[in-house]
Amino acid sequence: MHPIDFFFKAARQYPERIAIDSPAVCLTYAQLEQRVSSLAAALQSLDAQTGSRVGICAGNTVTHIVSLLAVMAAEKTWVPLNSRNAVGELNRTIAFTEPSIVIAEQEHLASLDLSGVAHRLAMDGGKADGAQDLDELAKAHAGGMPARVHPSLDATQAIKFTGGSTGTPKGVMQPYRAWTTTIINQVHAYGFDENDKYLITAPVTHGTSTYLIPILSQGGCHVLLDDTKPPSILKAFREKGVTTTFMPPTLIYMLMAQGEKEGMADFPALRHLIYGGAPMPAEKIRLAREFFGPILETTYGQTEAPQIVTVMRAHDFEDEANWTSVGRPGLLSEVGIMDPDGKLLAANEVGEIVVRGDIIMSGYWKMPEKTAETIVDGWLHTGDRGYVDERGYLYLKDRLRDVVITGGFNVYPIDVESVLDQHPAVHESAVFGVADEKWGEAVHAAIQLKPGAQATPEELTAFAKQQLGSVKTPKQFHFFADFPRSVAGKVHKPTIREQVALRMKGRNQ
Secondary structure (H helix, E strand, C coil), X not given: CCHHHHHHHHHHHCCCCEEEECCCCEEEHHHHHHHHHHHHHHHHXXXXXXXXXXXXXXXXXXXXXXXXXXXXXXXXXXXXXXXXXXXXXXXXXXXXXXXXXXXXXXXXXXXXXXXXXXXXXXXXXXXXXXXXXXXXXHHHCCCCCCCCCCCCCCCEEEEEEEEXXXXXXXXXEEEHHHHHHHHHHHHHHHCCCCCCEEECCCCCCCCCHHHHHHHHHCCCXXXXXXXXXXXXXXXXXXXXXXXXXXXXXXXXXXXXHHHHHHCCCCCXXXXXXXXXXXXXXXXXXXXXXXXXXXXXXXXXXXXXEEEEEEEECHHHHHCHXXXXXXXXXXXXXEEEEECCXXXXXXXXXXXXXXXXXXXXXXXXXXXXXXHHHHEECCEEEEEEEEEECCCCCEEEEEECCXXXXXXXXXXXXXXXXXXHCCCCCEEEEEEEEEEECXXXXXXXXXXXXXXXXXXXXXXXXXXXXXXXXXXXXXXXXXXXXXXXXXXXXXXXXXXXXHHHHHHHHHHHC
């Protein structure tokens, strides 16, 4: 089966059940299927080529979900365009993937460079830059059904990006088989059924998208809110009967603080509070389980092997020895630990985490050499280090790739450094993550200025935010007269981290 077939099958089985519950509209499965099919037929009328790329840039809305499902039903390739990213990064993504269609909210259509895009569709009734109205186009094909050729399961369902805010972005080609595997893994791991109500809090362009079809495949419901601030989320837990949600740890911490403020800590329907994107310290796990009950769960995965590679279910958290683990492999995921020579290691030996199976990507878009480095003999090399114990639980130790995971978002230091180094006062920068109670990790930057140059943290913040957006902009800047370097003359980040830690400790004493 293709991923979209799980939804179509459920629509036939549960036509009158609510599929999407939002303040603006509630859609039954039958209504959602009609909207998806009509829009899919409309997209094919604009571009009949199977597998052509469609970019979507919007917040979490019903129209966004309908558009994504329609792209899948039209057997096209989804290119998520995170509306929170800087315009420059979005434009690079568009130029790199060359979508024939871009669907976006009017404000984004007006700001993006869509000169190379044949068809521009406005979600909110606007016609910025000659865009067509998405609703009008879909209505013109009301009752229509998309043509299905059922491409190979190795064909690309989505191109998602792991980084690349400067230069050439790195696009992960997620095949149909990876999406289907993720659906089966999640339904098996969590036991989703027709009574599940999933609250969408994180952007659909990120990990949340992996939960859309697993919930729909079982006849469950997706819940959208006008805002996803803690008071609204807690209210939805109580009044909407939310059973399941996925969010970064930082949001869980804010929910606990808000709940204590309101005297609210009873959520009888909630049974899956899944966190990911950043680690959660043991003390925070204890507090979360005390506050929400024994419903905390987590997963391990990455864009190259979307959720779930491993999963820690609620009952796994009963044993405190498991709290530093990310769980055991999903039903259709295979995990190994490998040494630098490509030898698989025994239990409790530390090495690189490798993943095998239908869950892994087919490769990086237009990067065959990088693909060959990452997938070797069928094993995806994650760039993460860890070990698997004798029970099969995976424990993360550190990351070979110097990625910072902040508030559930991946930030690649080289991307931030490339922007900071463009500042006229900056000689060189070194970006890294620092453990942070709120964000899991916070982006920090060490700065070596040019001789005689001056720059304040406020100036660098404004400079970075303009090109990178808020998430990737460093939270703190640390100035160095000279960077510590290796014998080969390379910046030695471990020493920089140590010196920054000492400075921060001194300030806090």
